[in-house]
Amino acid sequence: MTASSRRLTQQDIARMAGVSQTTVSLVLNNRADAGTRIPPETRERVLRVIRETAYVADPVARRLADRRNRILGVFTYEAVFPPGGADFYHPFLLGIEERAEEAGCDLLLFTGAGVSGPRRIFSAESRVRLADGCVLLGRTVDRDDLARLLREGVPFVSVGRRDDAGAPVPYVGADYLPAVRALVERAVDLGHRRLAYLGPGAGAESSADRLRGFREAVAATGSGGIRTPTAGRTPDDLLDELIGAGTTAVFVEAWADGVAIVRAARRRGVTVPGDLSILALGVPTRPVRVGFTGFRIPRREMGRRAVELLTEVLESGGTPQELLPCEPVDGVTLAPAGCRTR
Structure with a gap:
């Protein structure tokens, strides 16, 4: 077993710093034995190795080896x-x-x-x-x-x-891919052909998986799909883009974006889901009154x-x-x- 595949020990730190294990122990405990003075440069070298390796004293070492x-x-x-x-x-x-x-x-x-x-x-x-x-x-x-x-x-x-x-x-x-695909297929079965994806669809793997599921389902069903980033956009701007593109069903990555679109739609006389269906690809982080169609993440x-x-x-x-x-x-x-x- 190598040092890279197990917990680091004081012996490992001593070897990397070029000092004795006793010196490492003294530095870790911030003390010196009677008559022993650790030069500042030696102490700093040991501390540098400790910082670089993120070493912490192993409490397991005080117990039996197989515990x-x-x-x-x-x-x-x-x-x-x-x-x-x-x-x-x-x-x-x-x-x-x-x-x-x-x-x-x-x-x-x-x-x-x-x-x-x-x-x-x-x-x-x-x-x-x-x-x-x-x-x-x-x-x-x-x-x-x-x-x-x-x-x-x-x-x-x-x-x-x-x-x-x-x-x-x-x-x-x-497992986001089949969950998103199933939602797209439900929308298509209800006659929706102009679909939009609202959210980053990138950065975290969970975002990338959602967007991938959307794109694959859109391609498989022969429907049209657009991606609409939300950064720096107001709900009214987003709603304008959706309506202008003839979108009838929008898939929102974040519940907050879905709620914002619902509120903007109400202000402007756009009905949900009559004029615009909204499907949520996640879960709310706060109690909300909107009962979005979507799926539950098994958190x-x-x-x-x-x-x-x-x-x-x-x-x-x-x-x-x-x-x-x-x-x-x-x-x-x-x-x-x-x-x-x-």
């Missing part, structure tokens, strides 16, 4: 307890907590404390190795972090499908399954990758094309 802490980490790239009632991550956390408790494990929440700017797993203050393994939460995950986790053999599972980062990434995600199930897959990784290694089906939601915002309601 684990039974602590599972959860690293969040975004705030999972945001103000204002937004609760997108809450079901994930419920599933993670339930399954961890059933497995007899404690949870340790990591937030990249001490880092200014975007959260990163590896930093001078990183403590992610305190856990036996880690579940990663976030719409986007830093590819350099993923590559390093894979390179150093740190056990982890990402919630959400991730592209390769130098090697396959273990994940559990939502709680994804949290549970992430813990189960992480347990498998800890026990037998491997790179599990799994997509869970999304559940259709009928809603009230899809109607036959041209069926204006008053």
Whole structure:
């Protein structure tokens, strides 16, 4: 087993810094033995290696070699307890907590404390190795972090499908492609031929999967489809573009955009779903009154399954990758094309 495929030890740090293990221990404990003075340049060299490797003292070393802490980490790239009632991550956390408790494990929440700017797993203050393994939460995950986790053999599972980062990434995600295709087929069956996709469709893998499902379904059904980015656009601008293109059904990546379009339509006498059907490709982060037609992302199930897959990784290694089906939601915002309601 190489140093890149196991936890770093004080011996590893000593070798990389060109000092003794005793010196590393003294620096870590911020002290010197009686009669021993560590030169400032030596101390700085050891600290530099510690920073560069994100080393933390291994608590497991105090236990039997074949025992684990039974602590599972959860690293969040975004705030999972945001103000204002937004609760997108809450079901994930419920599933993670339930399954961890059933497995007899404690949870340790990591937030990249001490880092200014975007959260990163590896930093001078990183403590992610305190856990036996880690579940990663976030719409986007830093590819350099993923590559390093894979390179150093740190056990982890990402919630959400991730592209390769130098090697396959273990994940559990939502199976967006068939869910979006099914919605497009429903709209086409109701006579819709001018469809639009509202949202970035890029950046996060989840966005790319939704747009891909839309495009593939549009091509397969022979209907016409346009993509309408939302950045910097007002709801009225977006509605103008949709109406101007003859759109009868719009697929919104974010519920907030769907709600904004509904409100703009009401102000201007455009009926939903009579004049314009709206299909949502996700879930709301706040309570809303609009019952969009769309699908449910299995967030709680994804949290549970992430813990189960992480347990498998800890026990037998491997790179599990799994997509869970999304559940259709009928809603009230899809109607036959041209069926204006008053």
